[in-house]
Amino acid sequence: MSFVEYKDIIQNGDTAIVFLGHDSMFAIKVQQGGATQTKYGAIKHSTDLIGKRYGSRITCSKGGWVYILHPTPELWTVTLPHRTQILYSTDISMIIMMLELKPGSIVCESGTGSGSLSHAIIRTIAPTGQLYTVEFHKQRADKAKEEFHEHKVDHLVTVKTQDVCKEGFGVTNIADAVFLDIPSPWEAVKYAKSALKIEGGRICSFSPCIEQVQRTCLAMTEQGFNDISTFEILLRVHDVRTVSLQLPDFGTGDKNSLDKPADTVSQSKGKCCTDSQQGTIQFKSGAPVKEMAGHTGYLTFATKYLS
Template sequence: MGWHQFVFFLFVLNNQTPSTPLSLTHRQQEGEMLSLRGSVAKEGDVVLLFRGHLQFTPLLLQRGAMLHCKDGKFMHDDIIGMPLGTRVRGVSNIKNDPRSAPSLLVMQNCADLWTVAVPHRTQIIYNTDIAIIVFNLRLCPGSLVAEAGTGSGSLTHSIAKTVAPDGVVYTYDFHRLRCLEAMQEFRRNGLPSSLVKCNWRDVCVTSSDVDEAVMQGMQPPSAGEPETEEAKGEEGGPKAGYGLPKHHVDAVFLDVPSPWLAIDNVLHVLRPGGMLCTFSPCIEQTQRTAQRLRQPPHEFIDIRTVEVVRKYINPVCKKRPRRDGEEEGCDDKPSYRYKFRPALVSMGHTAYLTFARRRLECIPEAGAGDTTVVTGGESASADFTFETRGDTGVS
């Protein structure tokens, strides 16, 4: 292909009308994904109003409603029908304000920005840790993921975006009210029940029972329904375990206070070769989890812990000084060189991310009574390693 044919191909590709992938058409009846909402704000959409540096306000558009904020008053009717990425004008809160009318930038909702704008019901996981989690769990479209600790749903949105359209995210929380609020947010943001299945269960209590309600994506009881004994569980609380069949998911994420208590349930639902990640703010939690993962029969290998510390390094362009023996003006243009200056302030500690891979099952050798363990990596008895930036005093 010549260069002119390549340029023509790019021109045709960039001028094609954007269309929805065919694999998503069967799910448009339940809701559209965050990134497929379209380019125009519609009634019922959740948009993000940008007010300043990292200041986003999520807004559910409704006819006749008004938004009151410190910047001013904004009518929902003025936003509905506007192209996303444009500014909407409002009315100042100050009477006879000589300044110009306040304005907000209307932006499309997406998983990355939702992490910044999400209402905090609990402490959330931010984009830096989310990127490491999604990458090390080897997630891709079509993956089945079990997430324990829904919380505010920040990580759930990013995982759903990664595994869509054919994957499934089974997310669990032992707090009933948080589970209900998260489920409502998922539906408002266009995550259908076929993609994100929210469940009210306690994964730290060992149970291998399979619950058809979890498999079919049935939701927790609404706030107005009576709490029957069947819905509440035998002990008056959430049901135990994941409620999934054996070896059903490709990856498991644990954001719970005692992740070592959930390992037995993880062994039941995680397929051989699947990845496990635990999110623990304290090093004592990480140590107990690593000890549990290394206990016989050594089902997990490649155990490692990572601490993500974000620090910006800014490039600085300066003129190259004149060297000895060079005459001034010998070059037509002055030469420059780049230096890199680290920022004085960096993001502090968030949590320790412990990753482990479940080893493959034992395969019988041909003509022998013994078995061979296919690990696909380091030995199962490998020492626990700890990776971090800087000296934390942990070895």
């Protein structure tokens, strides 16, 4: 099982996603003789999972059912064990696009954290690219190495434990892109510049505070970066529901417009539909949910031109 190569059959040792619904899913490691408890009952790995196809509907011991999905970076992002705060797909998609990543790209990242962005980068640069990721915290770095090995992507990533603000990335003039997610990114900008290839490259820094952005932009300018721009990506979710309203009583007015049968009214109302027996009209209504994130973080991008 690999996060960058897909297969059909669930095997012993795989990481799989138990899907109970869009708001309820979790990752498991499939093990011979193992079992997983869900709100619908137990799933026995040996009989219920191993040998079955990914995407299968599995009946649990209490009679309920779940789907077993092949892992992807997107599914891993919403099910991974949190060791730090993570980036989600909304920001990740912007980062990968703006850094112009593609198969074969060489990328430097700091810090590794929980590996959410790392998995998305690896999937994008496979099969010939390489990710150099730096994590200051040794336990987090060791856990990330373990997960990359379990997910069969360790040949595409090099994990280093060091302070990028003092020691850099350990590579020089080879990276197509650099990503920074650290408390003081302005201290690492000069090392990012030295890691980028001589003929140019792209850099991105993620920061939650505008003061961090200001200092980082100043450092990028001092190091000769160009096209500096900052974005904040906010996801706005709309709630779509069916609304039923009573049909008004128009009395006995114009026979040509007011006494039309229900099916004619439905046609004249476009996407609305009527129920002549109930005396109601139904239509779809969409409105933003009452609660949404008011702030996520700032993404600052810049370009290194020819040195």
